[in-house]
Amino acid sequence: MNIGYVIKILRTQRKMTQEQIALEADLATSNVSRIEKGLRQPSQKVLKKLAYALNTKPSILYAASERPLAEIQDFLEKEGKEETDGSISHQLLHHETQTVIKLFSELTPNNKSLLLEQLKSLHQWQRKLEQ
Template sequence: MNIGHVIKTLRIQRKMTQEQIALEADMATSNVSRIEKGQRQPSQKVLQKLAKALNTKPSTLYAASEQPLEDIADFLRQEENTEKNVGTDSLTFTQDTKILITLFNELTPNNKSLLLEQLKILHKWQTKIGQ
């Protein structure tokens, strides 16, 4: 099991730096580097933070780490496509909604949280004005 290789592969797929991951996970960049190099195994708590920073689930990281090294990148891409499509097959979206979902999925986890808070405030404001 090489969880560090999985984290590095997913980070590169997401076009993120170690610094960005460390910032999102609230940890030192050197720790991310050591984990990626296999010099340190992440605790469950650290793994959860890293998964959140990478916009995935810890179970996906574990499952990918069980794959042969040469298959990890493809496995992660397949999992990402599966996660994006879960629950949306039976829904019909307008073009605006599709664009919104695409843009939202490209945000970092921290920016997703910020956007959701802003949307809640905007919705609350609109409800008050509409009454």
């Protein structure tokens, strides 16, 4: 299993540093480094955080890690294209929406959860006012 190598490839494909991934996943940069070097195997919890930070699914990380080293990069590129084919084009989004998406993507997982809860509450409050 080459999970660390998979994480490193995805990180470099996304032009992110170990520090950025660590911040997004709420981990120490040294932990990300050790995982990428194969010195440490991530727990399920850590793997979920890393997958989230890399904008993918843990199942993709597992599937890629079971492939021969020579095939991993091609597999990840193919999977990345399939994941984005169904998404909304950023060119079609309003500028404010793009800004919100960018700012949201830069939040830590804990802050994302807090913000989503606040948005849900605000939405419910607004609906009550409209009735």
